[in-house]
Amino acid sequence: MPKILTADDVLAFRQRLCDLALKAFAEQGVEGMSLRGLAAAAGCSRTTPYRYFKNKADILAAVRQSQFQKLADVSESVAASVASPSQRLEALARSYIKFAISSPDAYRVMFSVNQRDEKRYPELVHEINRSQQPMMTAVSEAIDSGDIEGDPGNIMHVLWAGLHGIISLQLSDKLHMGRGFEELSEVMIRALGRAVASNPAREAATHRVKEA
Amino acid sequence: MPKILTADDVLAFRQRLCDLALKAFAEQGVEGMSLRGLAAAAGCSRTTPYRYFKNKADILAAVRQSQFQKLADVSESVAASVASPSQRLEALARSYIKFAISSPDAYRVMFSVNQRDEKRYPELVHEINRSQQPMMTAVSEAIDSGDIEGDPGNIMHVLWAGLHGIISLQLSDKLHMGRGFEELSEVMIRALGRAVASNPAREAATHRVKEA
DNA sequence: TTTAATAATTGACAGTGTCAATTGACGATG
């Protein structure tokens, strides 16, 4: 162990702890993710992590930030590869779903965790925003091109809400039937696309569940 | 304190503890909801709750069961008051949203809580199912009447996923703009209605749901 | 080699969930 930690050493150990934390979270939930257990798994003493993180909440925030960063990266990459705003929206939705399903524990730690004082971690907030921006931009462009009408933030949130809802269902095993999830994803994606494409002002005050 | 506890006494104390638990959860989250704090608030000693509940998880399950029971009751009541399946679906969606928004803490404890081994609490599972059944029934009836086509469970889940997504957004303060939530709710409700009513088989051969 | 800085460890404390042993209250019984 060197006397002076290089910045790389610090980052490496932080990343190592984050990986162990995610694994512990996946296996035993937030409760089971104990600092002492983490330290033991890392092969160091109990309080060593305190030199790299302020406290337990700090570690959790770092874990979440790291995962949101991954999601942001892949989203930006997907967004850069599709020109048409509407097709880009669909591609983003699919990659979002793929990300969640292929890393269920990451998705869980990102969203199913106490986000009471999230704003105390500006870097985390930044990554969260960055992960949403590609979808936001696609919606804005669709609005500019006249395909959609409404507030970009709100529309983006509706899309995201639908995705999040169906992903949550899948991750908590509410969908038993094997290929139910793929079908539902398609239904949801198209339903939301249709919601975006419609003009609520025209249909005015009466809302219908069914339309002929 | 009487020597022999009547069944009513037991239920009363359980309910009392559940109320205190919900309050603690609302104020300090799951972590802050400590058994000792609960006991102190109830005016009894630390281990007295152990005579009424097996452990902490048991209390949480009871709290959630109690809330799901409320939701099931109001849903059944709403369902009984609307004959038309499609209108009933819409009414159920609105009452569902109203329930969540007027009791945000209850909603949070119902869904944003570690549901790892939920199946170990059959009564809780029963209330959860009961809370979903009115919507399920409405969807089934809509299918029987030919308005909709597809698997009732899956369609119900899509509806629920959308509602849950937008409610989650609202409860975590992601929607800043004052009346954003009402607008989004309307968009979501109509979008989902349209999803149910549409026939994707015509658009693409891979997925199906259908229209009137 | 000595020194000063800093990484890492250990000690300690308050707080938690939980079980075992103890105390306390009360209806039934002699």
Place this chain on the structure above:
DNA sequence: CATCGTCAATTGACACTGTCAATTATTAAA
């Protein structure tokens, strides 16, 4: 009325946890 036996309630205790202060170990600089 006094005693007993039962069950509710309390206290004691243990193994945990997060976290800070004090201590030790390590190593670059002098």
